[in-house]
Amino acid sequence: MRCPFCSHGETQVVETRDSEEGDSIRRRRRCSGCDKRFTTYERAEIELPAIVKRDGRRTDYERAKLKGSMAVALRKRPVSAEALETAIEHIEAKLRQSGDKEVVSTQLGELVMKELRKLDKVAYVRFASVYRSFDDVSEFVAAIKESGKRG
Structure with missing residues (x-):
């Protein structure tokens, strides 16, 4: 996953949680390049x-x-x-x-x-x-x- 701030190609998952409904996963990530954090959501298509x-x-x-x-x-x-x-x-x-x-x-x-x-x-x-x-x-x-x- 690319960093949305600096486009660095490596990010690290810091925390993973299921949604309340259990149909998606929330991941907190940290960029290895700029050290900023962001959230991604993973859900079935x-x-x-x-x-x-x-x-x-x-x-x-x-x-x-x-x-x-x-x-x-x-x-x-x-x-x-x-x-x-x-x-x-x-x-x-x-x-x-x-x-x-x-x-x-x-x-x-x-x-x-x-x-x-x-x-x-x-x-x-x-x-x-x-x-x-x-x-x-x-x-x-x-x-x-x-x-x-x-x-």
Whole structure:
């Protein structure tokens, strides 16, 4: 594994842990060149379902895109990168468990909102406001009230 900081070709595994779900391995590594530490995640490559957009287009599931949209909702919120990774793992596990070859984007959006509601209520409302295209304040109020419900 190359170091993401200096591109040195040798890194040493310092710590290895299984994820809570047992479907991935988290490794802390140290670069032999620059001595910086970084984390890698190892998971089995299992095809996730294609995403069917609202307009009918089909696209491949993209973890980076999901992570990016969740990160925008979580910006400047007290949620760790590890908590975000765990939430994404929960979403992917549910997609895999569905056994479907395709999933409509609204179903994926609901999974994201469920995980965000557990992580941070403000992030949940931020995501919901964009995802559901709120038109007025009453829709914000309804989302805030919904964020307080158990999910």
